[in-house]
Amino acid sequence: MNAYPDFSYVAKLIAEPARAAILNGLMDGSSLPAGELAYRASVSAPTISSHLAKLVEGGLITVHQQGRHRYFKIADASVAEILEKLGTLAPPVQVRSxxxxxxxxxxxxxxxxxxxxxxxxxxxxxxxxxxxxxxxxxxxxxxxxxxxxxxxxxxxxxxxxxxxxxxxxxxxxxxxxxxxxxxxxxxxxxxxxxxxxxxxxxxxxxxxxxxxxxxxxxxxxxxxxxxxxxxx
Structure with a gap:
């Protein structure tokens, strides 16, 4: 039995490109609907629903209902800070356009x-x-x-x-x-x-x-x- 935190669980959540795009899209502190996040992550509506559910379950984002729509945002400042720190470890962005x-x-x-x-x-x-x-x-x-x-x-x-x-x-x-x-x-x-x-x-x-x-x-x-x- 491993008594230490399972970093791999969170790492797997972030490692998927579409989920990484979702998190980047929310790093301005805004609350966005699934449709906007699907556009930013370049995935379909059914796919974005699956990704969002996993991120909510993992505690990286939260969801709140407003009328008929659900809005998603980064869970809190501590999550944003961790993501910002991970950005310092990431390789430089490859510019293609x-x-x-x-x-x-x-x-x-x-x-x-x-x-x-x-x-x-x-x-x-x-x-x-x-x-x-x-x-x-x-x-x-x-x-x-x-x-x-x-x-x-x-x-x-x-x-x-x-x-x-x-x-x-x-x-x-x-x-x-x-x-x-x-x-x-x-x-x-x-x-x-x-x-x-x-x-x-x-x-x-x-x-x-x-x-x-x-x-x-x-x-x-x-x-x-x-x-x-x-x-x-």
Whole structure:
């Protein structure tokens, strides 16, 4: 008898390409119906039902009923974090078309990782906040300094709300595309939510990619000296 966790069970769930595509499609934190996930995974309706049932049973995704439709989403932030870490172990994506190349550039530049920002933007924000002494990194987690508290307050992020949330405050999450850290946890989610509310970032239809708006560029340049790098 093996007393250790059976990693192979979860590995088999993720190893199937269609199920991997489903998980990738939900990594922006959204809830999607089976039909949309079938399209993204390039499989039929009966096939997607089987895959979704296995992922729900395995605890990787959850399902909720809304009217006549069922919507699926990543189970929680811990599952998203594990999937993001697995991405750092995966081989580089083999680009086979111009469309795929453009999408890869967009998600590497800026994307959501469940409920927080990742890619070049997410990493750049984390490093700019550290450089300006707004946050400090200790033992894999970020802590907010006094100047940082003033900055986040000005942005409309209420740090005191984190006390009532049963979640890690701010964790250093290794980014799969940049191989450096971005901010996950409560603070990472709060920043992403507030940036959307302020109109500093906006979603790019059909993918996890987000776009830094002109207002966002101006605000981050003024507050953090952050300047977006355009990938060629």
């Amino acid at each position: 111009l469309r795929q190349s453009e999408e890869l550039k967009r998600v590497r530049r800026a994307r959501t990782c469940y409920d927080h920002l990742a890619g070049e933007l997410g990493v750049g924000l984390a490093e700019s906040l550290v450089k300006r002494n707004m946050i400090i990194l200790e033992n894999g987690e970020y802590a907010v300094t006094e100047p940082g508290k003033e900055l986040f307050s000005r942005w409309g992020i209420r740090l005191e709300e984190a006390r009532v949330k049963r979640r890690v405050f701010a964790k250093a999450c290794l980014d799969w595309s940049e191989r450096r850290f971005h901010i996950s946890g409560w603070l990472g989610a709060a920043m992403a939510t507030r940036f959307f509310e302020l109109g500093w970032i906006e979603r790019v239809d059909g993918s996890r990619a987000v776009r830094l708006t002109e207002a966002g560029k101006a605000a981050l340049r003024e507050d953090l000296g952050y300047v977006e790098t355009i990938r060629i």
